[in-house]
Amino acid sequence: MQNNKRNSLLCPRCRKLISADEPVCPYCGLNRPGSRTIIGLVNRFQVTHFDAVRIIIYINAALYVLSLIFGSPMRESFMNPLTFLSPSNEGLFLLGGTGTIPFAGYGRWWTLVSASFLHGGILHIFFNMAALAQVGPFVLNEFGFSRFTLVYIVSGAAGFFLSVIAGVPFTIGASAGICGLIGAILYYGKTRGGLYGDVIYRQALGWIVGLAIFGFFVPEINNWAHGGGLAAGIILAVILGYHEQRNENTVHRVLGAVCVLLTVAILLWAITQALAIHFFSSRFP
Numbered sequence: 001m002q003n004n005k006r007n008s009l010l011c012p013r014c015r016k017l018i019s020a021d022e023p024v025c026p027y028c029g030l031n032r033p034g035s036r037t038i039i040g041l042v043n044r045f046q047v048t049h050f051d052a053v054r055i056i057i058y059i060n061a062a063l064y065v066l067s068l069i070f071g072s073p074m075r076e077s078f079m080n081p082l083t084f085l086s087p088s089n090e091g092l093f094l095l096g097g098t099g100t101i102p103f104a105g106y107g108r109w110w111t112l113v114s115a116s117f118l119h120g121g122i123l124h125i126f127f128n129m130a131a132l133a134q135v136g137p138f139v140l141n142e143f144g145f146s147r148f149t150l151v152y153i154v155s156g157a158a159g160f161f162l163s164v165i166a167g168v169p170f171t172i173g174a175s176a177g178i179c180g181l182i183g184a185i186l187y188y189g190k191t192r193g194g195l196y197g198d199v200i201y202r203q204a205l206g207w208i209v210g211l212a213i214f215g216f217f218v219p220e221i222n223n224w225a226h227g228g229g230l231a232a233g234i235i236l237a238v239i240l241g242y243h244e245q246r247n248e249n250t251v252h253r254v255l256g257a258v259c260v261l262l263t264v265a266i267l268l269w270a271i272t273q274a275l276a277i278h279f280f281s282s283r284f285p
Helices: 002-006 038-043 052-070 089-095 100-105 111-117 122-143 145-165 175-192 194-217 223-240 250-280
Strands: 008-010 017-019
Touching (some): 100 111, 100 145, 111 145, 111 250, 145 250, 194 223
């Protein structure tokens, strides 16, 4: 009995008890779930046992609070909800806002990633995080952690890159990545078909129409980033697929792990640089 316990493990993907020498998980189809090689380490780089969407929301909230340290949240009218608790542009620049000024003017290419975790006000972050909490869990469940990560991060960067090409001088926000998730949901609903797929497809179309109307009537909305993120999400969903088409494979997991590590490194670099400049330099770069 003791030996059997030693030869058992929890599958990194589905968290069910299986034999350590299983070539394929009998429940979810994960290849070599008990491998001790680099493939095994990548297989274990999963967060299905806790809420990845919630972690992203926490990171956004932490960076928003940090951005207020660099800014002057009371510089605008206290009674104006659109400017209440708004970080300064200088602080957002330091923490990794993107656009033609940071990207082209200062060569801060990494801001294409960091900008997705910054927000310009309390309403900005509230509505974006509410949207992420609504669409994120669906993509996480239907596509898996690695593909969810790739769609969210890469779509955000792609949307901001398109806005840089379009000449947007300075921009931030999670909405480009969220639009990427909506694009993945749109593809899922369209290709899955049936009553369920049709409902999902129509819901995604409704979100897209709402975003288009909102972007048309509300000033300072980065429609280029929204459109670029949406297109990138659809393209990535076509390339990567979802669970009902094919399971996540080693390539997905390796790319997802690289994406996470690169994002963490960029955010740590942005925070470290911003703190150093803010507290130890008298000049703004």
